[in-house]
Amino acid sequence: MTAPPDSASGLWQRGWYRFARRLDSPNFGARPAGAAIDLVVVHSISLPPGRYGGDEVQRLFTNTLDWHAHPYFKSIEGMQVSSHFYVRRNGELWQFVSCDDRAWHAGASHYRGRDNCNDDSVGIELEGLEGEPFEPGQYETLAGVCAAIAQHYPVQHIAGHEHIAPGRKGDPGTGFDWALLQRHLAWPARFFPG
Numbered sequence: 001m002t003a004p005p006d007s008a009s010g011l012w013q014r015g016w017y018r019f020a021r022r023l024d025s026p027n028f029g030a031r032p033a034g035a036a037i038d039l040v041v042v043h044s045i046s047l048p049p050g051r052y053g054g055d056e057v058q059r060l061f062t063n064t065l066d067w068h069a070h071p072y073f074k075s076i077e078g079m080q081v082s083s084h085f086y087v088r089r090n091g092e093l094w095q096f097v098s099c100d101d102r103a104w105h106a107g108a109s110h111y112r113g114r115d116n117c118n119d120d121s122v123g124i125e126l127e128g129l130e131g132e133p134f135e136p137g138q139y140e141t142l143a144g145v146c147a148a149i150a151q152h153y154p155v156q157h158i159a160g161h162e163h164i165a166p167g168r169k170g171d172p173g174t175g176f177d178w179a180l181l182q183r184h185l186a187w188p189a190r191f192f193p194g
Contacts, residue, residue: 015098091137143184
């Protein structure tokens with residue numbers, strides 16, 4: 001893949017977004033040749049489920065999570081995953097992988113006629129529990145980073161993990177307000193899940 005040139009506005013540097021806190025994850029790889037980064041995938045995560053405010057998600061994405069710190073962690077022990085971005089409940093934005101690279105967030109997936117959504121998508125995790133509501137600041141941050149991504153990459157679609165891996169994943173779930181995100185972004189309905 002040929003990386004797009006960095007924008008004149010200075011928002012991006014080699015796929016890293018200026019307004020995100022950077023914490024490099026070792027869990028990434030090169031995108032396939034010719035990959036068009038045209039999909040944003042929205043996820044939800046909290047570790048352990050339903051607990052907010054800790055650093056467990058950052059530790060998971062950087063392979064430093066103490067698997068013995070909570071009983072739930074034994075069920076995900078050894079998992080090596082990442083997302084490009086993570087939006088905390090307070091709207092704080094973190095980035096773990098350059099958007100020029102392939103993060104490990106989608107798993108087995110299919111959307112808009114293509115498999116392996118990691119190849120040509122940007123993954124954004126929201127701190128939250130599947131099916132529960134998200135905070136207003138999270139929508140503001142999500143909309144801001146989505147708009148910046150779409151200015152730098154040829155984004156044509158945005159979907160939830162539930163849409164690219166139906167039956168296997170259910171996040172962000174029924175608590176996520178797609179209509180609110182669409183109003184924030186003012187993108188056409190064709191960008192969004194049907």
